[in-house]
Amino acid sequence: MLMSISFRQFRIAAALALAAALISPAWPQASAPKPRVAPSTRPGVVAFRARVEKILSAPEAARGYWGVLVEDADTGEVLFSLNANRYFLPASNAKLFTAALALSTLGPDYRFHTTIETRDSLDADGAIHGDLILVGRGDPGLSNRRVPFGIKTERDGAPERILAELADAVVARGVKQVTGDIVGDDSYFTGGAYPSGWAIDDMLWNYGVPVSALEINDGTLFIELTPGDAAGTPANYTAAPWAGLYQIHNEVTTGPRGSEQKLSVERAPGSAEIFLRGSMPVGAPPHSLGLAIDRPAEYAAALLKDLLEARGVKIYGHSRVAHTPIPVANCCAVIPAPTVLAEHVSLPLSEALRVMAKTSQNLHAEMLLRVAARIKTGDPSADAALQFAQDFLKNMGLDDTEISVTDASGLSRRDLVTPEAEAKLLRWAAHQSWAAEFRAALPVAGVDGTLAERMQHTLAADHIWAKTGSISHVDALAGYATTSKGAHLIFSFMGNNHTLKGRAATSVLDALAIAMVEELAPARPVRRATPSRTK
Numbered sequence: 183m184l185m186s187i188s189f190r191q192f193r194i195a196a197a198l199a200l201a202a203a204l205i206s207p208a209w210p211q212a213s214a215p216k217p218r219v220a221p222s223t224r225p226g227v228v229a230f231r232a233r234v235e236k237i238l239s240a241p242e243a244a245r246g247y248w249g250v251l252v253e254d255a256d257t258g259e260v261l262f263s264l265n266a267n268r269y270f271l272p273a274s275n276a277k278l279f280t281a282a283l284a285l286s287t288l289g290p291d292y293r294f295h296t297t298i299e300t301r302d303s304l305d306a307d308g309a310i311h312g313d314l315i316l317v318g319r320g321d322p323g324l325s326n327r328r329v330p331f332g333i334k335t336e337r338d339g340a341p342e343r344i345l346a347e348l349a350d351a352v353v354a355r356g357v358k359q360v361t362g363d364i365v366g367d368d369s370y371f372t373g374g375a376y377p378s379g380w381a382i383d384d385m386l387w388n389y390g391v392p393v394s395a396l397e398i399n400d401g402t403l404f405i406e407l408t409p410g411d412a413a414g415t416p417a418n419y420t421a422a423p424w425a426g427l428y429q430i431h432n433e434v435t436t437g438p439r440g441s442e443q444k445l446s447v448e449r450a451p452g453s454a455e456i457f458l459r460g461s462m463p464v465g466a467p468p469h470s471l472g473l474a475i476d477r478p479a480e481y482a483a484a485l486l487k488d489l490l491e492a493r494g495v496k497i498y499g500h501s502r503v504a505h506t507p508i509p510v511a512n513c514c515a516v517i518p519a520p521t522v523l524a525e526h527v528s529l530p531l532s533e534a535l536r537v538m539a540k541t542s543q544n545l546h547a548e549m550l551l552r553v554a555a556r557i558k559t560g561d562p563s564a565d566a567a568l569q570f571a572q573d574f575l576k577n578m579g580l581d582d583t584e585i586s587v588t589d590a591s592g593l594s595r596r597d598l599v600t601p602e603a604e605a606k607l608l609r610w611a612a613h614q615s616w617a618a619e620f621r622a623a624l625p626v627a628g629v630d631g632t633l634a635e636r637m638q639h640t641l642a643a644d645h646i647w648a649k650t651g652s653i654s655h656v657d658a659l660a661g662y663a664t665t666s667k668g669a670h671l672i673f674s675f676m677g678n679n680h681t682l683k684g685r686a687a688t689s690v691l692d693a694l695a696i697a698m699v700e701e702l703a704p705a706r707p708v709r710r711a712t713p714s715r716t717k
Contacts, residue, residue, distance in 0.1 A: 224259070224261060224702075224703070224705055224706075225667070225702075225703035225704075225706065226665075226667065226701040226702040226703045227261055227262065227701075227702065229701045230252075230261070230262060230697055230698060230701040230702055231262060233693075233697035233701065234250060234262065234264070234694060234697065237690060237693045237694060237697070238250075238690070242682060242686060242690075243677075243680065243682070243690050245679075245680060245681070246677050246678065246679055246680030246681075246682070246690075247265070247270075247677070247678045247679045247680070248264065248265065248675075248676065248677050248678075249264060249265040249266055249268055249270050249600070249601040249674070249675070249676040249677075250262060250263070250264040250265070250266070250601065250673075250674075250675055250676075250694065251263050251264075251266040251601040251602060251604075251605050251673065251674045252671055252672075252673045252698055252702070253605055253609075253671065253672050253673070254669065254670070254671060254672075254704075254705065255609070255612065255662065255670040255671055255672045256670050256704075257705060258609070259705070261671075261702060263601075265601070266600065266601040266602045266605075266674075267584075267600050267601075267602050268600060268601075269586075269598040269599070269600060270598070270599060270600070270601070270656075270658070270676040270677075270678050271595065271597060271598065271599075271653070271656045271678050272592050272597055272598075272599040272604070272651055272656075272658055272676065273592045273593075273651030273652050273653045273656045273657070273658050274542045274544075274591065274592040274593075274649065274650060274651035274652065274653075274658075275592060275599065275604060275649050275650075275651040275658040275659075275660050275674075275676070276547075276587055276589070276590065276591060276592030276597055276599065276651070277538060277539055277542065277547045277590070277591060277592060277649055277651075278539075278604060278607055278608070278611075278649050278660060278661075279571075279575065279585075279587065279590075279607055280538075280547045280550055280551055280571075280590040280591070281535050281538065281539055281550075281620060281623055282578070282607060282610070282611045282614075282620060283550075283551065283554055283571060283574050284531060284535065284550040284551070284553075284554050285531070285532075285535070285611075285614070285616040285619060285620055286574070286578075286614065286616070287554040287557070287558055287574070288531050288553070288554055288557065289531065289616070290530060290531055290532040290535075290616050290619040291530045291531065291532070292530065292531040293527050293528050293529070293530060293531070294319060294320060294321030294322075294323070294527070294528040294534075294553070295319055295321070295525060295526070295527055295528075296316075296317065296318055296319060296321050296324060296344075296348070296396075296525070296526045296528075297316075297317045297522050297523075297524065297525045297526075298314060298315065298316050298317070298348050298351070298352055298486075298522070298523050298524040298525075299314075299315045299317055299520035299521060299522050299523065300312060300313065300314055300315065300520060300521050300523060301313070301315070301518055301519075301520050301521075302362070304355070304356070304357060304521070304523075307358065308356045308357055308358030308359065309358060309359045309360075309361065310357060310359070310360045310361065310362070311361050311362075312360075312361065312362040313360070313362035313363045313364070313365050313499070314352070314357075314360045314362070314363075314364050314365070314486075314490075314523075315365045315367050315504070315520070316348075316364070316365065316366050316367065316396065316482060316483060316486050317367045317370075317396075318366070318367065318368045318370060318394065318395040318396025318397070318479065318482070319370045319395060319553070320370055320371065320395045320549045320550075320552055320553035320556070321397075321526070321528050321549075322397065322400070322534055322537070322538070322543070322545065322546035322549045322550065323344075323528050323529070323533075323534055323537070324344045324345065324397060324398050324399070324526070325337075325341060325343070325344065325398070325399045325400055326338055326339045326340060326341050326342075326343040326344075326399070327537065329529050329533050329534075329536075329537065330529070330533050330536065331533070331536040331537050331540055331541075331630075331631075332630070333629065333630045333634060334630065334631070334634060335537075335541055340422065340423065341398070341399040341402075341404065341422050341423040342398060342399065342422075342423040342485055342489065344398075344526055345398055345423075345482065345485060345486055345489060346489050347526065348486070348524045348525075348526055349486060349489040349490050349493055349524075350493070351523070351524035351525075352490065352495070352523050352524050353490070353493045353494070353495065355523045355524070357490075357495055357523065358494070358495060358496065359495060359496035359497070359498070360490075360495065360496070360497050360498065360499065361498045361499070362498070362499045363499035363500050363501065363502050364483050364484075364486055364487040364490070364497060364499065364500075364501045364502075365483060365501075365502055365503065365504050366396055366479035366480060366481075366482045366483030366486070366501070366502070366503045366504070367396065367479070367503075367504040368394045368395040368396040368478070368479035368503065368504070368505060369395070369504055369505055369506050369507045369562065370395035370396075370553075370556060370562060371393065371394065371395040371552045371556065371562050371563075371564070372505070372506070372562045372563050372564070373563050373564045373565070374393060374552075374563070374564020374565070374567070374568075375392035375393050375394065376390075376392055376393070377393070377548065377564070377588055377589035377590075377591075377593070377594055378588040378589070378594060378596055379588050379589065379593075379594030379595045379596030379597065380589070380593055380594055380595075381595065382451065384593060385451055385474060385476065386447065386449055386473060386474060387472065387473065387474055388400065388401070388402040388472035388473060388474055389544050389593065390474055390544070390593065391474040391475065391478070391544070391545045392474070392476055392478065393545065393548045393549065393552065393564075394478040394479050395479075395549075395552070396478060396479040396482050397478045397482075397545060397549070398423060398475075398478070398481065398482045398485060399423055399475075400543065400545055400546070401474060401475045401478045401545050402472045402473065402474065402475065403421060403422075403423070403428070403472070403473045403474075403475050404421070404422050404423075404470060404471070404472055404473075405419055405420070405421050405430075405447075405456075405458070405470070405471040405472075405473060406419065406420050406468050406469070406470050406471075407419050407434055407445065407458065407462060407468065407469045407470075407471070408462075408466075408468045408469075409436040409437075409462040409463060409464055409465065409466050410435075410436035410464075411436075411464070412436065412464065413436055413437055413438045413439070413464055414435065414436065415435070415436045416432060416434065416435060416436070417432065417434035417435060417436055417458075417461075417462050419432055419434070419458065423485055425481050425484035425485040425488060426484060426488070427454060427477065427480065427481055427484055428454050428455070428456050429454055429455050429456070430456045430458065431455065431456065431457045431458065432458050433457060433458060433459045433460075434458050434459060434460050434461065434462060435460075435461045435462075436461065436462060436463070436464055437461040437462065437463045437464070438463060438464065439463055439464040439465050440463055441461070441463040442463075443460075443461065443462050443463060443466055443469070444460040444461055445458070445459070445460035445461075445462070445469060446458075446459045446460050447459075447471060447473065449473070451476075452476070456473065477503075479503045479504075479505070480501070480502070480503045483501040483502060483503060484501040486501070487500075487501040531550075532616075532619040532622070532623070534546065534550070535550075535619065535620075535623040536622065536623045538550065538623070539623040539624055539625070539631070539649060540623065540624070540625050540630060540631030540632065541631060541632065542631075542632050542649075542650060542651075544591035544592075544593050545591075547590040547591040547592075548589065548590045548591055550590065551567050551570075551571055551590035552564070552567045552590075554567075554570065555567035555570035555571070558570065567590075568587075568588065571587060571590065572587075575587075578606075578607070578610050579606055579610065580603055580606060580607070584599075584600050584602060584603040584606075585598065585599045585600065585603045586598040586599075587599070592651055592653075593653065595653075599676075601660075601674035601675075601676055602674075604660045604674040604676075605660075605672050605673070605674050608660065608661065608662065608672045608674075609672055612662070612672070621647050621662060624647040624648055624649055624661050624662070625647070625648065625649070625650060626644060626646070626647055627642050627643050627644065627645065627646035627647075627648070627695065628640070628642070628643030628644060629643070629644055632650040633646070633648065633650060636688060636692050637692050637695060637696060640696050640699075641666045641696065641699050641700050642663075642692070642695050642696045642698075642699040642700075645663060645664050645665070645666070645699055646661065646662070646663045646695055646699065647661050647662045647663075648660055648661025648662070648663075648673075648695075649661055650688075652687070652688070655678065655679055655680055655681065656677065656678050657676075657677045657680075657682070657687045657688060657690070657691055658674075658675065658676045658677065658691070659673075659674075659675045659691040659692075659694075659695065660673060660674040660675065660676075661673065663695070663698060663699055664699075665698065665699045665700070665701075665702050665703065666699055666700055667702065667703035667704065668703070668704055669702050669703050669704045670704075671698065671702065673695075673698060675691050675694050675695070677690060677691065
């Protein structure tokens, strides 16, 4: 059911929130909220309240449902609260919880290992008499991204660059032929390729890539369309990384110069056929599309086979996938331990988190949860990963009355979070040994990631470290701030059930953030009475 608040209801709620807010104890187990009176001497609160009231009562925002919570990071005092104990869809703000889980469980120095192995012999002539196995263990960084992450995503080389480096290493070991198959082994995770609450529309695009332990290029097939030289001619396209598993039907034509560009893509669930339709005007710039590779491990195996053959390795078998662990023994004989022919070791987890949080990469978030759960529980299943996440949240002081999540990325429409839960998480994370890495992973207003072009040339620029979130009718922003007056804040802004799109939606949250940075000040120091002097 859609929910909204009237202007009068908003003023009443805001006023009450200033009079009574929640205590933030030093992270005991979650308990019933207790009232806390905000200090009447706190500078800037009244001015901030007036600006929030104006922002959220504007016609473009008034029909939405908004949650706002701002508290002092140093004292725990709640400075402003509106609907802070109500449920909201968090969108990608859910990645805040995933980042904390990964850092707490794996540690910032954890590294992912991807190997090419064989359980068969490599003879003196360079022949492997059996299969060559590409083993994925949940590394989200098998792409051509430049890491460490800078201001924005930068790429170096072909999308399959790391897989090509592994192929080079295999050849350097002297492998000249493989009599068996090239196997993509993603059995490190089992089940749960599409978390509960994802929509069928998500399956086509790179933000809805199915979760696998073996993902190349973020599970994304990049298609770039360019118009022909003259009206009426077919448009041109390129696709990378290309492994030949899809059939692309290009029905895009070139329209007259200055005509409207209309493009669409269609791929039925489970189909290997991709249809590109529409038109592009003469002289139009290239148009890029990121499509989800819906069979990631199979795609990786086929790609590796092509890369090895391009390097002169004779492959007698086919490419295929192993979704279940390859047995180490059978009824008759023990299968020998694998021989590792090539290995890719990632940069530390802290760098993977920067990519995940600053670019809001859904697949990476899902993979990080699955790896953490796999290592700590030994269970590769999606159900075990979700239970592990729920246990983590309870252990850090949250229960299912404050948060309910069904995925790690926030793409699920079944996730529910309160602004209070986000503030608790942020407060808890700020006191952990990995707090610096957690904060460094968040986008910085006006500087990098998903906040690079937001709040530029305002006092909020370079003073807000926060995770963004956006899906249809949902926008969110939560993190840390240092105000122009020197206050250190924790905040959560959430908007649901609105029809704002694009910049119109984010401008509401940005206006709240700017007002917060401009108005709120630290608590006034308590003046002590000067003792009288006697002679």
